[in-house]
Amino acid sequence: MRALFCVGLAALALGACGPAQTAPSQGQGEGQAVAAEDQIVNFGADDAEMNAAIAAARKTLPVFWNHLRTKPGEPSSLKVGLATSNGHEHIWVSDIEAKGDTITGRLANDPDNLPGLKLGSPVTFTRAQISDWAYEKNGKLYGHYTTRIVIKHIDPAEAAQVRAMLSENPVESDAS
Template sequence: MKNLQIKTLLLFFSICILSCNSNKKIGRENESTIYNVEEDDVEMNKAIEKAKQTLDSFDFAFKNNTRVFTFFGLKKKFEENGNVEHIWIGNIQGIEEGKYIGVIDNLPEKIKSVKLGDTVQIEKKEISDWMYIKKSELHGGYTIRLLRERMTEGERKKFDVESGMKIK
């Protein structure tokens, strides 16, 4: 799978969790779609919890990276001036002093302290999802899976074609 397809996937699945907004999509011209989710969304909170509980699977794959893995990403929870936004971090470069180092892969909507392309540190407690791609198959990506389930059939088909990955 090409990295361009992964970028498309992450841009398609930017997610903001905002306490004041209902479940809805925000389309931005030439930018990623943002899915607003209430902070008390039970299913989303379960997906985030599952990601936290299974982070060891990401760590194992990352530390044992071979050519079969084509992408590693982490979603980090950012908080600023009462705003909360969960942003995908790609190009995971390593782990230093217990923190992952990676690059902002989504254009933030509400958070102004980081921008697309910034290198950031991610503490384990800040992670709200993780993913890697192995032989075109998504591993992790629990929030992605949930949002995909919530799509219409047409949206799911479009997503599957654009992402080029298999979700089982």
């Protein structure tokens, strides 16, 4: 099975972390969806570097849940693996609400291979489907474990812009 990971500057500029809204602003104005030239990067299910990033993101999920609980309404999102006909598409989801093991949200990107779904579509998923998390603080994006791997495989100019948005470390030094 293959997994698709998508990265785009508009998606990262808080589209992947936008506050509660039907069409995430993606960092470009008041509730406007902005098209991005997203690059799709395929990773095999056995890709060690990507699997390590997913494991690290899952291990630090309590940091995300704490941020969501203590700073409601602030930009945050989860990357979720949704089943496709040939594997999974990992896509950012915002407007997160969790009740037990069931989590709901809205797609923060236009999917590549999820027929019937688009930016803003509601989705339901479980904790087991989470592959990454993100939130913004002081102009920097925290989490984004998988993004830190994906950018090694995209256009160098776009990768440099993405790196500039990311925090030095995925987890804040004072995160609990």
